[in-house]
Amino acid sequence: MALVDQVREAGVVGAGGAGFPTHVKIDAKVEIVIANGSECEPLLHGDQHLMRTQPRRILKGLSAVVRATGAEKGVVAVKGKYSEAVSALKEALRRYKKLELFELGDFYPAGDEQLLTYEVTGRVVPEGGIPLQVGVVVSNVETLFNIAEAMEGKPVTHKLVTVNGAVSKPLTMRLPVGTSYREAIELAGGATVEEFVVLDGGPMMGKVVEDLSLPITKTTNGVIVLPKDHRWVKKLTAPENTALKFSMICCTCSMCTDICPATSSAIASSRTGR
Numbered sequence: 001m002a003l004v005d006q007v008r009e010a011g012v013v014g015a016g017g018a019g020f021p022t023h024v025k026i027d028a029k030v031e032i033v034i035a036n037g038s039e040c041e042p043l044l045h046g047d048q049h050l051m052r053t054q055p056r057r058i059l060k061g062l063s064a065v066v067r068a069t070g071a072e073k074g075v076v077a078v079k080g081k082y083s084e085a086v087s088a089l090k091e092a093l094r095r096y097k098k099l100e101l102f103e104l105g106d107f108y109p110a111g112d113e114q115l116l117t118y119e120v121t122g123r124v125v126p127e128g129g130i131p132l133q134v135g136v137v138v139s140n141v142e143t144l145f146n147i148a149e150a151m152e153g154k155p156v157t158h159k160l161v162t163v164n165g166a167v168s169k170p171l172t173m174r175l176p177v178g179t180s181y182r183e184a185i186e187l188a189g190g191a192t193v194e195e196f197v198v199l200d201g202g203p204m205m206g207k208v209v210e211d212l213s214l215p216i217t218k219t220t221n222g223v224i225v226l227p228k229d230h231r232w233v234k235k236l237t238a239p240e241n242t243a244l245k246f247s248m249i250c251c252t253c254s255m256c257t258d259i260c261p262a263t264s265s266a267i268a269s270s271r272t273g274r
Contacts, residue, residue, distance in 0.1 A: 003068040010150030016140030019219040030069045031135035035062045037078035038110035041202025044222045045172045046160035051085035055092035061144030074099045081106050113138045163188035165225040182212040184223045195228040
């Protein structure tokens with residue numbers, strides 16, 4: 001059975017949070033496949049744990065995607081500061097001729113597909129475009145792990161989730177998809193504050209969970225518990241008219257754009273002609 005069919009039947013989707021159907025993403029011809037191991041959201045550790053403990057499974061999935069897409073090579077992009085993950089991957093990479101490691105700097109948002117493509121290849125994804133337009137496919141390391149599982153007929157039934165923040169025992173665990181947010185928090189020893197707010201995902205991109213009885217999904221990579229009076233919670237739960245007030249007092253000085261890491265690579269590329 002072709003890899004695309006195996007991945008579709010196993011129900012593999014982007015585990016990094018986007019949830020895009022993986023069989024659609026890998027059904028293409030590209031030059032480079034990038035394994036995204038940047039995990040730049042604060043408080044999340046699932047990808048790091050997986051790279052430390054399952055590097056061979058990740059590389060098996062990456063190698064399979066390289067073959068299926070006809071790519072020239074596969075690149076594992078991981079932050080250099082994740083030293084244990086880097087060491088484990090380097091050891092496992094000795095088996096593969098077409099795979100290599102790329103160490104990223106410690107910046108946010110290193111995991112953004114457009115920025116990651118530029119950092120690894122020097123290619124600039126068109127505004128509003130996707131890496132495929134410059135001959136690149138980017139896939140999260142847990143997604144690649146799931147691809148390796150799919151090759152053995154194993155469907156996606158579990159998700160690596162970091163439970164962190166105001167809990168007794170912060171941890172990363174592999175939970176059955178469908179586990180409730182409340183159960184996940186209880187497994188981490190419960191909340192350490194009486195009134196709290198829960199985020200699905202990291203603190204930067206996570207969404208407020210309104211009902212703790214709801215299930216985690218194939219895209220849940222973090223359950224973050226924050227005190228209800230935390231300033232970040234106030235920002236996330238601010239009414240729309242508050243955000244509107246901020247936009248009304250903006251003097252359009254452009255400084256926020258100049259210092260934003262999401263635009264720094266694009267600015268650099270335009271100046272250097274890369």
